[in-house]
Amino acid sequence: MNSENNIVEIRNLSKSYHRGSLILPVLNNISLDIKEGEFLALMGPSGSGKTTLLNLIAGIDKADSGSIKVKSVEITTLSESELAEWRASNVGFIFQFYNLIPVLTAFENVELPLLLSKLSKKERREHVEMALKVVNLSDRMDHRPGQLSGGQQQRVAIARAIVTDPAILVADEPTGDLDRTSAEDILNLMEQLVVELNKTIIMVTHDPRAAKKAHHIKFLDKGILNARPQIDL
Amino acid sequence: MKIPLSYSLRNLWTRRLTTSLTIGGMALVVFVFAAVLMLAEGLQKTLVETGSDDNVVVIRKSAGSEVQSGIDRVQASIIETQPGIAIDADGKRMVAKEIVVLIALPKKSTNKPSNVVIRGIGEKSLDLRRQVKISEGRMPVSGSTEIVIGKSIAKRFKSGKVGEVLRFGMRDWRIVGIFDAGNTGFSSEVWGDADILMQTFRRQAYSSVIFRLQNPSEFEVIKQKIESDPRLTLEARKETKYYRDQSEMMAKFLRILGISLTIIFSLGAIIGAMITMYAAVANRIAEIGTLRALGFQRRNILAAFVMESLFLGLIGGFTGLIFASFLQLYTISTMNWATFSELAFSFELSPDIIWESILFSLIMGLTGGMLPAIRASRMNIVEALRGE
Structure with missing residues (x-):
């Protein structure tokens, strides 16, 4: 495989879960390259290992074997504390249920990842305002999540994901909790991030409409990566 | 964080x-x-706060408090004549031989008797306690059965007004004044003439001798002198320490x-x-x-x-x-x-x-x-x- 421009390189990745004495294989010898600026959709039936693969790439889960390099950093060998530091500057998360902190305002939610950086308060403010401008929510920065619609909350979550200018954005069913119009808005915004800001997005989705927005689609079934779909898009 | x-x-x-x-x-x-x-x-x-740092309380050795103490008249006279005792403007020694007895008086709130300290005082007792001020009436006349009571006694016990009479020791005692001793233990005492109280309670000995030091830094010297005198089986403590103990x-x-x-x-x-x-x-x-x-x-x-x-x-x-x-x-x-x-x-x-x-x-x-x-x-x- 040509490693030029690859932001993520996965080789022979395997992962299984243990339930008592039972071993459940989830990912089986996966190899995958993702290029910088790519919008990749991971699809597959429930339990196929999509979210597990996403979590491993994002550094919040540990593989049994294999290698994951993100921007040439081998993350499978990092300690838990090093992984946390790495995530803070290299990964932006977009969740299905937005996962905003309800007691913090939109501004404070977006500012959260920056609290782990060495930026001054003034610099943090500038970054947060910029991120909220990108998602077109500058006028709602003092609102708490409970005062925002689902679509607006997901946009705040996207602002939080991009505020540290991370290497990759990982999105787990980002439109799963949204109505059709809001989902369309969010997908357009994600596409805009890729096209205009050259962001790399890895998205897990069940939604064929969402997958259609991606540049590439990979299919997982029973822990094995397939190039061709098992379902009709 | x-x-x-x-x-x-x-x-x-x-x-x-x-x-x-x-x-x-x-x-x-x-x-x-x-x-x-x-x-x-x-x-x-x-x-x-009841005590003053330049006052010395002398009581019988290991008595613990004035109530358990006894100082006979000879011993009291020896203490009285010690050098180092302050002298007031009238040329009199700042010393008082006092007797402390307990009587039971009925409380206003419950009508049940409770122990009260009766302090038999000398001429200089009031001067030795700077924090004690007569707030109503006057001090008792020496040699009489007049008494003054602390403001806590006036507030909490029956017969707590000037002019009223308390009966104890088979005598009537007329209240001629109320004194304010602030937040100190004296506010919970009744004061009368020491010699009359000794007769009344058939006591031969004083409870304590209190004096003011001419120079507070000489306390250790005087203490040493009193405690090593073979005629005296007494101990001297600074008044503050006495009350703290x-x-x-x-x-x-x-x-x-x-x-x-x-x-x-x-x-x-x-x-x-x-x-x-x-x-x-x-x-x-x-x-x-x-x-x-x-x-x-x-x-x-x-x-x-x-x-x-x-x-x-x-x-x-x-x-x-x-x-x-x-x-x-x-x-x-x-x-x-x-x-x-x-x-x-x-x-x-x-x-x-x-x-x-x-x-x-x-x-x-x-x-x-x-x-x-x-x-x-x-x-x-x-x-x-x-x-x-």
């Missing part, structure tokens, strides 16, 4: 009802804790009793805080997962939840202290174990008690919050994100 303090504070505010109940429990414990310490402090302060046992008892009680109560408050914090962790599992995914370390999560619990303790502590501070408005009376007499005193809130109470409340918060905070910090990120 990476996770902002506002996160912890706003979470407490969001769960206002459970937060208030937990704070209420903690406040109650801190109230009891502070109240007992204030009681001990008030007692100690009252007795310590009297308060020591009672204050210690109150503190031990109070602290033991509050430690038992605090277990309840700690369990309350623990339940509140466990519920807080359980309600925010996905939030914890999110924070960890964003890059916050385990220690940041631990600190955020510990801070939340410490805030609970701190607010509880201040609330308890605010309520306890109102106790200063009350004056209560208890038995002074050194003299077996009634002693009136107020709750006293000192800076030390404030710090101790706040520290105590923080310890309760920390103990209650630590286990839930450890649980929060140990969560697996993936499982937490699933809300498991």
Whole structure:
């Protein structure tokens, strides 16, 4: 495989879960390259290992074997504390249920990842305002999540994901909790991030409409990566 | 501290009802804790302030207090003639031979008798106590059966007005004045002529001799002289120390009793805080997962939840202290174990008690919050994100 421009390189990745004495294989010898600026959709039936693969790439889960390099950093060998530091500057998360902190305002939610950086308060403010401008929510920065619609909350979550200018954005069913119009808005915004800001997005989705927005689609079934779909898009 | 303090504070505010109940429990414990310490402090302060640093009290060796002491007339005369005793403007020695006896008087509130100190005083007794002022009437005439009473006695016992008569020692004693001795033990005493009281109670000996030092720095020299004189089996103590020693046992008892009680109560408050914090962790599992995914370390999560619990303790502590501070408005009376007499005193809130109470409340918060905070910090990120 040509490693030029690859932001993520996965080789022979395997992962299984243990339930008592039972071993459940989830990912089986996966190899995958993702290029910088790519919008990749991971699809597959429930339990196929999509979210597990996403979590491993994002550094919040540990593989049994294999290698994951993100921007040439081998993350499978990092300690838990090093992984946390790495995530803070290299990964932006977009969740299905937005996962905003309800007691913090939109501004404070977006500012959260920056609290782990060495930026001054003034610099943090500038970054947060910029991120909220990108998602077109500058006028709602003092609102708490409970005062925002689902679509607006997901946009705040996207602002939080991009505020540290991370290497990759990982999105787990980002439109799963949204109505059709809001989902369309969010997908357009994600596409805009890729096209205009050259962001790399890895998205897990069940939604064929969402997958259609991606540049590439990979299919997982029973822990094995397939190039061709098992379902009709 | 990476996770902002506002996160912890706003979470407490969001769960206002459970937060208030937990704070209420903690406040109650801190109230009891502070109240007992204030009681001990008030007692100690009252007795310590009773003494003056340049006054010396001479009592029989190992007597403990004036009530158990006896100094015969010869011994009293030897003390009286010691060099180093201050001399007043009229050229008289600042010394008083006093007798202390206990009588039972009925209390206004319960009509039940309670022990009261009757102090037989000499000519210089009043001058030796700078803090004692006649607030109503006059001092008794020497050689008469007239008495003056402390303001606490006037307030708390029957027959507490000028002109009224008290009957004890098979004699009638006319109250001719009321004296104000501030927050000191003298306020709980009745004063009359020493010689008449000795006759009345058929005493051959004085209880104590009090004198003022010409030079307070010479106390050790005079003490040495009195205590090494073979004619005298007496001991000399600075008046402040004498009263501090009297308060020591009672204050210690109150503190031990109070602290033991509050430690038992605090277990309840700690369990309350623990339940509140466990519920807080359980309600925010996905939030914890999110924070960890964003890059916050385990220690940041631990600190955020510990801070939340410490805030609970701190607010509880201040609330308890605010309520306890109102106790200063009350004056209560208890038995002074050194003299077996009634002693009136107020709750006293000192800076030390404030710090101790706040520290105590923080310890309760920390103990209650630590286990839930450890649980929060140990969560697996993936499982937490699933809300498991």
